[in-house]
Amino acid sequence: MNDTFDLRINESHIEVHKFHGGTILLCVIIALVLQAFLPVYITKASILDLPLLITIYFGLSRRNPSTGLLLGTFIGLLQDSLSKTPIGLFGIAKTVIGYLASSIGARLDTEHPLARFALTAVFFAVHQGIVVVVQKLLLAQPQPWFTTRLLIACIVNAVLGVFLYHFLDRLRKS
Amino acid sequence: MAGLPSRHRSLFLLAGVVLLQVLMLAVQIKSDSQGRLIRVWTVSAVSPVERSGAWGIGKFRDAWRHYFALSDTARQNEELIRENGRLKLEIMQLQSKSAEADRLASLLNFKQKQAKVPMVLARVIGSGADANSAVVYLDQGLHEGIRKNMGVITPEGVVGKVIESYGDTSQVLLLTDRDSGVGAMIADSRIHGQVGGMGEPLLDMKHVGADEEVKIGDRVVTSGMDRIFPKDLPVGTISQVKPGTAFKQIRVRPSANIERLEEVIVLLTTDPLSLKPDASANGNAAAAPPAPGQPISGLTNTKPAEKHP
Numbered sequence: 001m002n003d004t005f006d007l008r009i010n011e012s013h014i015e016v017h018k019f020h021g022g023t024i025l026l027c028v029i030i031a032l033v034l035q036a037f038l039p040v041y042i043t044k045a046s047i048l049d050l051p052l053l054i055t056i057y058f059g060l061s062r063r064n065p066s067t068g069l070l071l072g073t074f075i076g077l078l079q080d081s082l083s084k085t086p087i088g089l090f091g092i093a094k095t096v097i098g099y100l101a102s103s104i105g106a107r108l109d110t111e112h113p114l115a116r117f118a119l120t121a122v123f124f125a126v127h128q129g130i131v132v133v134v135q136k137l138l139l140a141q142p143q144p145w146f147t148t149r150l151l152i153a154c155i156v157n158a159v160l161g162v163f164l165y166h167f168l169d170r171l172r173k174s
Numbered sequence: 175m176a177g178l179p180s181r182h183r184s185l186f187l188l189a190g191v192v193l194l195q196v197l198m199l200a201v202q203i204k205s206d207s208q209g210r211l212i213r214v215w216t217v218s219a220v221s222p223v224e225r226s227g228a229w230g231i232g233k234f235r236d237a238w239r240h241y242f243a244l245s246d247t248a249r250q251n252e253e254l255i256r257e258n259g260r261l262k263l264e265i266m267q268l269q270s271k272s273a274e275a276d277r278l279a280s281l282l283n284f285k286q287k288q289a290k291v292p293m294v295l296a297r298v299i300g301s302g303a304d305a306n307s308a309v310v311y312l313d314q315g316l317h318e319g320i321r322k323n324m325g326v327i328t329p330e331g332v333v334g335k336v337i338e339s340y341g342d343t344s345q346v347l348l349l350t351d352r353d354s355g356v357g358a359m360i361a362d363s364r365i366h367g368q369v370g371g372m373g374e375p376l377l378d379m380k381h382v383g384a385d386e387e388v389k390i391g392d393r394v395v396t397s398g399m400d401r402i403f404p405k406d407l408p409v410g411t412i413s414q415v416k417p418g419t420a421f422k423q424i425r426v427r428p429s430a431n432i433e434r435l436e437e438v439i440v441l442l443t444t445d446p447l448s449l450k451p452d453a454s455a456n457g458n459a460a461a462a463p464p465a466p467g468q469p470i471s472g473l474t475n476t477k478p479a480e481k482h483p
Contacts, residue, residue, distance in 0.1 A: 032303060033223050036311070039301040041231060043433050046305050065184035073191050081216035083304035084337055084347060086202045088195035090304070095195065099188045131306075138199050141353075143306075149373075153305065 017061040017172045047153040051075045053161045059101025060110045072098020093130040113162045120161035124154045221343045224300040280329045292442035294318045298435045308348035315344045325441040331408035331429030357399030360392050379424035
């Protein structure tokens with residue numbers, strides 16, 4: 001099997017990236033552990049959503065909606081199980097983000113840092129929107145749609161995403 | 175499914191997976207269960223990593239403070255720095271040990287003062303993976319007798335309550351979380367209310383009537399009405415008061431340093447507790463609750479201590 005192959009949609013020329021065995025699982029575990037561990041020592045780190053960044057990156061890179069959404073589900077459910085939220089809240093949100101990221105990744109070239117920044121910011125907002133909708137509609141928990149903290153978190157995560165994705169690019173099979 | 179184009183296949187899969195999780199949420203709400211099995215697995219898998227991480231960071235901090243942080247000074251004057259470095263190293267070691275000893279002594283002192291109340295000291299080893307909630311993990315769990323709904327405090331004041339307990343780990347909902355709440359009252363006027371989190375460093379005190387007299391700087395203590403915390407434990411100090419239509423809008427600065435928790439005390443009982451006068455203090459200790467930031471004098475259990483396997 002080829003390490004990389006080309007996907008042609010509407011005459012566009014988009015590369016599907018593959019990773020060494022265990023890379024994705026390892027990245028997911030590290031992201032979850034850091035997400036739970038960093039805020040103990042750096043309080044401000046609680047605004048980061050590393051599992052979301054990992055979901056977006058591998059969704060954009062693998063460009064297969066089915067694997068993207070299943071990876072999102074897996075990460076979301078693990079994040080739920082490390083939080084006090086009911087199991088499924090982040091699962092649903094990250095399933096949708098995994099699907100959207102891989103669908104967009106299959107149509108657009110998402111390698112440019114500016115494109116990555118914009119996509120991460122949009123996905124963060126969509127993710128937050130889904131979480132609030134589920135909390136309001138299914139769990140009857142009143143949550144604000146927008147706070148300054150969320151806006152800051154959106155920008156910080158998008159900036160971090162650009163650097164993190166650049167690092168993760170190095171883990172691709174050449 | 176096999177006959178569908180791949181685009182539709184993934185859409186069906188998306189709908190199926192989301193629907194499945196919605197059903198899972200519905201089942202949890204209906205049965206009031208929170209997917210304990212998957213949580214036990216994940217926490218059991220992650221907590222050893224967090225435990226080793228906490229240990230590693232402690233060692234790294236020690237190494238950094240005691241050795242590498244001195245390298246700049248060493249460049250300035252080699253002769254002087256040798257002497258200076260040695261002294262600094264000793265001072266830092268002593269300061270570090272002294273700070274830790276003070277902290278532990280304060281916890282131990284607190285624990286010794288009320289032998290009747292079963293409690294356990296625990297170290298914070300991790301936080302929740304959800305940025306919107308204030309949750310921490312402790313390095314003690316079921317094996318040490320920690321159960322759901324037990325109160326968590328520091329000598330400075332209330333911290334939160336246990337919301338889940340596993341083998342060697344437990345999950346604590348901090349007072350600053352939106353879902354958190356504690357029965358409270360203003361220490362001097364004895365006006366009752368409820369203090370809860372807002373997802374911010376400050377707390378919100380609810381249900382205090384608009385015509386009540388409340389001042390900035392008033393101390394807020396537990397009322398004991400929630401049957402989790404004993405009466406008169408410090409909760410915080412009022413930092414903002416705004417008039418409202420029916421109730422005042424009151425913000426409270428927590429007494430405990432919730433953002434920088436390292437060690438905490440878990441009250442190993444869910445029976446009602448009450449403060450007892452401190453033998454070393456004057457006889458008004460029970461009537462006058464400790465000021466925020468001041469160590470709590472003592473606790474007594476009004477019922478026999480709960481037996482834990």
